[in-house]
Amino acid sequence: MPGVEVEGLGFRHGKGPDILGDLSLMARPGEILGLLGVNGAGKTTLFRLIAGLLKPRTGRIRVADIDVAEDRREASRRLGFVPDEPLLYPRMSALENLNQFAVLWGVPGAEARHRSEALLRETSLWEERNTWVEGFSRGMRQKLALSCALLHQPPVLVLDEPFNGLDMSAVLWLRDLLRRRAEAGDCILLSSHQPEALDALADRLAVLHQGELAGLYDRAEVARRGGTAEIFHATCGPKALRAGEEREPGA
Numbered sequence: 001m002p003g004v005e006v007e008g009l010g011f012r013h014g015k016g017p018d019i020l021g022d023l024s025l026m027a028r029p030g031e032i033l034g035l036l037g038v039n040g041a042g043k044t045t046l047f048r049l050i051a052g053l054l055k056p057r058t059g060r061i062r063v064a065d066i067d068v069a070e071d072r073r074e075a076s077r078r079l080g081f082v083p084d085e086p087l088l089y090p091r092m093s094a095l096e097n098l099n100q101f102a103v104l105w106g107v108p109g110a111e112a113r114h115r116s117e118a119l120l121r122e123t124s125l126w127e128e129r130n131t132w133v134e135g136f137s138r139g140m141r142q143k144l145a146l147s148c149a150l151l152h153q154p155p156v157l158v159l160d161e162p163f164n165g166l167d168m169s170a171v172l173w174l175r176d177l178l179r180r181r182a183e184a185g186d187c188i189l190l191s192s193h194q195p196e197a198l199d200a201l202a203d204r205l206a207v208l209h210q211g212e213l214a215g216l217y218d219r220a221e222v223a224r225r226g227g228t229a230e231i232f233h234a235t236c237g238p239k240a241l242r243a244g245e246e247r248e249p250g251a
Contacts, residue, residue: 002026002027002028002029002062002065002187003027003028003029003031003063003064003155003156003186003187003189004025004026004027004050004061004062004063004156004158004187004189005025005026005027005061005062006023006024006025006026006046006049006050006059006060006061007024007059007060007061008022008023008024008058008059008060009022009023009024009046009049009056009058009059009060009061010022010023010056010057010058010059011042011045011049011054011056011057012057018057018211019042019045019211020042020045020046020049020056020211020212021211021212022058022059022212023042023046023059023208023211023212023213024059024213025206025213025216027156027187027188027189028187029155029185029186029187030182030183030185030186030187031182031187031188031203031204032178032179032182032188032189032190032201032202032203032204033187033188033189033190033202033203033204033205033206034190034191034192034198034201034202034204034205034206034228035189035190035191035206035208036191036198036205036206036207036208036228036231036232036235036236037191037207037208037209037214037236038209038236041208041209041210041211041236042208042210042211043160043191043208044083044084044160044191046208047081047083047158047160047189047191048083049061049068050063050068050079050081050158050189051076051079051081051083051158052068052072052075052076055069056069062075063075063078063079063156064078064079064155064156064187066078077105077106077152077154078154078155078156079154079156079157079158080149080150080152080154080156080157080158081149081157081158081159082142082145082146082149082157082158082159082160082162083160084160084161084164086141086142086144086145087145088133088141088144088145088148089133090132090133090134091132091133091134092132092133093129093130093131093132093133094120094125094128094129094130094131094133094136094144095116095120095129095130097133097144097148098112098116098119098120098144098147098148098151099112099116101148101151101152102115102116102151102152105151105152106152107151107152112151115151115153116147116151119147119150119151120147122147122173122177123143123144123146123147123170123173124143124169124170125140125143125144125147128140137165138164138165139165139166139167139170141165142162142164142165142166142170143166143170146159146162146174150177154186155185155186155187156186156187156188156189157178157181157186157187157188157189157190158189158190159188159189159190159191160190160191161191161192161193162174162190162192163192163194163197171197175197175200175201178190178201179201182203190202195227195228195229195232196228198228199222199227199228202219202222202228203218203219204216204217204218204219205217205222205228205231207231207232207235207236209235209236214235214236215231215235217231
């Protein structure tokens with residue numbers, strides 16, 4: 001059973017150009033799939049479509065075997081989503097935010113309290129649990145958003161730039177957490193502008209370029225090609241873009 005299955009996905013805003021065109025991709029349970037591409041390649045759009053925040057023009061998306069278009073709520077229950085800008089209640093405390101998400105996902109009171117305390121302690125936010133989120137740094141908001149996404153223990157995690165704003169201790173915590181979740185059978189799909197983060201975590205690497213899948217590599221192939229940064233430069237760096245422009249007239 002796939003964790004996330006994207007088939008023939010197309011999306012555009014209004015009558016504008018396609019942001020995604022006929023994209024097919026699968027992320028499996030027990031693996032970490034890293035998504036790579038320049039700004040505007042379609043990574044964030046893809047993640048928002050998986051989360052049900054946008055509707056595709058064509059194709060279908062399944063999350064933990066649930067069709068997002070047919071049952072968005074049930075698909076959402078199986079998904080932990082952290083967007084590139086954390087979505088939190090700024091005039092609530094960290095603990096109140098977790099309580100709100102517990103209600104949203106139907107986590108029982110006693111269990112919600114236990115999980116919330118554990119997550120706040122793991123992320124070093126326990127001492128700030130009663131502080132309004134509007135006063136949090138970017139890194140603190142990011143750690144709280146991750147905690148909210150993990151609270152209902154979903155089998156699928158979709159994380160858009162999850163390392164942004166995190167200090168080194170938080171980065172190490174998150175890397176360890178994601179490895180443990182994958183080893184337990186969860187499916188994890190993440191993007192990052194930090195090649196070393198994808199080198200350290202990704203079991204497979206998918207490269208998006210102009211809304212299409214430009215390459216899919218397993219860990220051995222990534223290493224053979226010199227790592228994530230080298231794949232990026234070869235696939236969607238300046239030289240690759242110029243080569244594509246030179247070939248296009250004669251195509």
